[in-house]
Amino acid sequence: MYRYDEFDHTLVAERIATFRRQVHRRLSGELTEDQFKPLRLMNGLYLQLHAYMLRVNIPYGCLSSRQLRQLAFIARRYDRNFGHFTTRQNIQYNWIKLDETPDVLAALAEVEMNAMQSSGNCVRNITADQFAGRARDEIEDPRPWCELIRQWSILHPEFSYLPRKFKIAVSGAASDRAAVKLHDVGLYLRRNADGVIGFEVIVGGGQGRLPYVGHTIREWLAKDDLFSYLEAILRIYNLGGRRDNPQKARIKVQVNALGPEEFRRLVDEEWAAIRHSELLAVPGAEIERITAYFADPAWETLPDAAAVLSRQCATDPAFDAWYRTNVVEHRTPGYAIVNLSLKSPGIAPGDLTADQMDRVADLADRFSLGEVRVSHRQNLVFPDVRQTDLHALWQALQAISLATPNIGKLTDIIACPGLDFCALANARAIPVAQDIGRHFGDPAVLQDIGELTINISGCMNACGHHHVGHIGILGVEKNGEEFYQLTLGGSSAEDASLGDRLGRGIPAAEVPVAIEAIVNSYRDLRQADERFLDTYRRVGMEPFKEAVYGDSPEHRRSVA
Amino acid sequence: MDMTGQMVLANRLTDGHTVFLAADGSWVEAIAGGALASDQATAERLLATAQLAESRNVVVEPYLIGVRSEGGQRCPVSFRESIRADGPTVRTDFAAER
Numbered sequence: 001m002y003r004y005d006e007f008d009h010t011l012v013a014e015r016i017a018t019f020r021r022q023v024h025r026r027l028s029g030e031l032t033e034d035q036f037k038p039l040r041l042m043n044g045l046y047l048q049l050h051a052y053m054l055r056v057n058i059p060y061g062c063l064s065s066r067q068l069r070q071l072a073f074i075a076r077r078y079d080r081n082f083g084h085f086t087t088r089q090n091i092q093y094n095w096i097k098l099d100e101t102p103d104v105l106a107a108l109a110e111v112e113m114n115a116m117q118s119s120g121n122c123v124r125n126i127t128a129d130q131f132a133g134r135a136r137d138e139i140e141d142p143r144p145w146c147e148l149i150r151q152w153s154i155l156h157p158e159f160s161y162l163p164r165k166f167k168i169a170v171s172g173a174a175s176d177r178a179a180v181k182l183h184d185v186g187l188y189l190r191r192n193a194d195g196v197i198g199f200e201v202i203v204g205g206g207q208g209r210l211p212y213v214g215h216t217i218r219e220w221l222a223k224d225d226l227f228s229y230l231e232a233i234l235r236i237y238n239l240g241g242r243r244d245n246p247q248k249a250r251i252k253v254q255v256n257a258l259g260p261e262e263f264r265r266l267v268d269e270e271w272a273a274i275r276h277s278e279l280l281a282v283p284g285a286e287i288e289r290i291t292a293y294f295a296d297p298a299w300e301t302l303p304d305a306a307a308v309l310s311r312q313c314a315t316d317p318a319f320d321a322w323y324r325t326n327v328v329e330h331r332t333p334g335y336a337i338v339n340l341s342l343k344s345p346g347i348a349p350g351d352l353t354a355d356q357m358d359r360v361a362d363l364a365d366r367f368s369l370g371e372v373r374v375s376h377r378q379n380l381v382f383p384d385v386r387q388t389d390l391h392a393l394w395q396a397l398q399a400i401s402l403a404t405p406n407i408g409k410l411t412d413i414i415a416c417p418g419l420d421f422c423a424l425a426n427a428r429a430i431p432v433a434q435d436i437g438r439h440f441g442d443p444a445v446l447q448d449i450g451e452l453t454i455n456i457s458g459c460m461n462a463c464g465h466h467h468v469g470h471i472g473i474l475g476v477e478k479n480g481e482e483f484y485q486l487t488l489g490g491s492s493a494e495d496a497s498l499g500d501r502l503g504r505g506i507p508a509a510e511v512p513v514a515i516e517a518i519v520n521s522y523r524d525l526r527q528a529d530e531r532f533l534d535t536y537r538r539v540g541m542e543p544f545k546e547a548v549y550g551d552s553p554e555h556r557r558s559v560a
Numbered sequence: 561m562d563m564t565g566q567m568v569l570a571n572r573l574t575d576g577h578t579v580f581l582a583a584d585g586s587w588v589e590a591i592a593g594g595a596l597a598s599d600q601a602t603a604e605r606l607l608a609t610a611q612l613a614e615s616r617n618v619v620v621e622p623y624l625i626g627v628r629s630e631g632g633q634r635c636p637v638s639f640r641e642s643i644r645a646d647g648p649t650v651r652t653d654f655a656a657e658r
Contacts (some may be wrong), residue, residue, distance in 0.1 A: 027574070028617075032623070048576070049619075051576040419643055428643075428650075430650045431649060434650070468616070
């Protein structure tokens with residue numbers, strides 16, 4: 001993992017000292033809320049419905065056990081014994097006190113973490129594939145590039161006051177597990193025709209009120225050109241992005257208003273002027289220095305444990321279900337990647353208590369070389385588990401309710417905090433996720449349904465990624481009541497697509513039944529091993545609309 | 561259920577907690593302890609008091625909410641404000657005092 005150097009330590013320490021003075025000036029009345037708000041947001045501090053919320057960066061989703069223990073300490077000492085992992089691989093605390101925030105930031109700095117640029121109109125946390133460096137389908141580890149982008153973008157003097165927030169994701173794998181095409185800039189590590197690895201550059205993806213799948217504006221970019229090209233993109237956005245309307249200020253609006261071809265032309269024009277700037281050329285030695293932090297750990301030479309696992313699976317059906325659902329192949333023989341489900345029934349998706357954090361940190365030390373990853377689907381990952389340890393790990397995870405066998409299944413639901421916490425929300429999201437989780441509690445049914453993602457947002461800002469759920473659920477408020485609009489056919493993977501609206505919104509109590517109707521239709525219609533998404537793409541909306549709305553007058557009208 | 565009046569709600573500056581303006585000008589977490597205005601003129605006076613508290617850095621973003629009586633208890637008319645008053649529906653262990 002990356003370790004702070006003296007510059008990082010100094011920068012973070014100075015930033016905390018500055019924020020401590022700003023908090024003091026706010027509390028003493030020297031700063032008004034209007035003056036203070038942009039300052040606190042730059043340090044990740046929001047004011048929500050019930051309290052201040054602090055969003056802490058987890059760069060590209062990587063945590064050491066030491067860092068996780070410190071997150072537990074913060075949850076216990078400064079919050080209410082839990083944290084919430086988000087769809088951008090961050091963690092949020094919901095009950096932070098303003099005057100204690102600088103102390104929280106200092107506690108984070110002790111373990112080389114911070115909340116800088118976790119909010120505000122700047123480049124946010126760089127996100128990545130949670131299996132980075134371990135996945136079998138990866139051509140190159142994206143984490144060194146994420147770290148380099150982090151260093152380039154942090155306190156970038158030109159890009160600290162962008163028209164709107166700016167999100168970058170990087171993946172080096174064939175399967176996109178990082179929703180790369182739904183980011184302001186998405187980068188895939190790709191080989192060109194000569195086999196040289198560079199970047200496919202995707203621009204203008206995003207969700208919210210105006211969702212777009214990003215456009216590829218460069219099929220292949222040499223690594224040496226990455227920062228000059230990113231600089232050119234950000235410049236075109238910074239100069240041309242709309243500042244008159246926050247709803248239309250994201251780069252996706254600019255890209256789609258100009259058209260991707262024209263946007264590319266503008267970027268190329270700018271790039272030609274700065275491409276050979278020494279300031280934007282990252283020396284090879286520096287890239288090597290950063291890359292060294294992400295070198296493979298000292299894996300043991302282990303035999304493949306397939307025979308042992310087969311025996312354990314044959315004798316223990318519960319372990320078998322977990323193994324088949326939550327365990328992923330590792331690129332090194334004898335090892336496995338393990339997903340820890342933060343979606344056990346009745347729990348808010350992404351929530352983890354302080355005690356669970358401590359226990360996970362202990363288990364990471366015992367079973368996963370002290371490392372934990374956070375996924376954008378609000379789960380945790382142990383990247384380096386010996387296959388022969390899987391059964392013992394499964395038992396330990398069961399004891400702390402993190403072994404629900406539902407990764408990638410219907411109850412592995414993404415949900416934003418919604419109206420239970422968020423000042424922007426129109427409707428609740430967490431209780432809807434909990435109700436669906438309870439309704440589909442039978443692991444055998446989940447296994448039969450197969451891969452199916454449900455994403456829930458409590459408002460059009462789409463923090464719960466509803467546009468790209470195989471089934472998306474958007475909470476809306478109508479005459480003081482919560483209703484939920486369903487969309488079908490979204491995907492955040494390499495086959496990214498935006499969901500289509502099913503029909504009128506339904507009350508919360510009807511959502512699980514509607515999901516069941518959709519799922520039953522799918523089970524009737526699917527061919528062979530077809531996923532829900534593939535069935536939907538083949539048969540279209542109508543059978544599912546019929547299943548949910550039946551012969552209601554509205555449905556008859558829409559069919560007619 | 562009748563509309564019984566209006567109250568002022570805000571976030572307390574120091575910890576961000578939801579608070580209601582009380583009749584004596586203090587701020588309380590329990591909705592029952594807040595001042596209830598039964599007419600518009602009183603509501604506007606309460607809001608003016610709250611805005612003064614905002615300018616003195618006691619609270620942030622005060623505003624008036626409609627309140628009705630339900631089972632002998634005060635309940636915000638808006639669902640959003642009822643969640644602010646009561647705490648997250650999914651964490652009853654954090655429920656605010658009524």
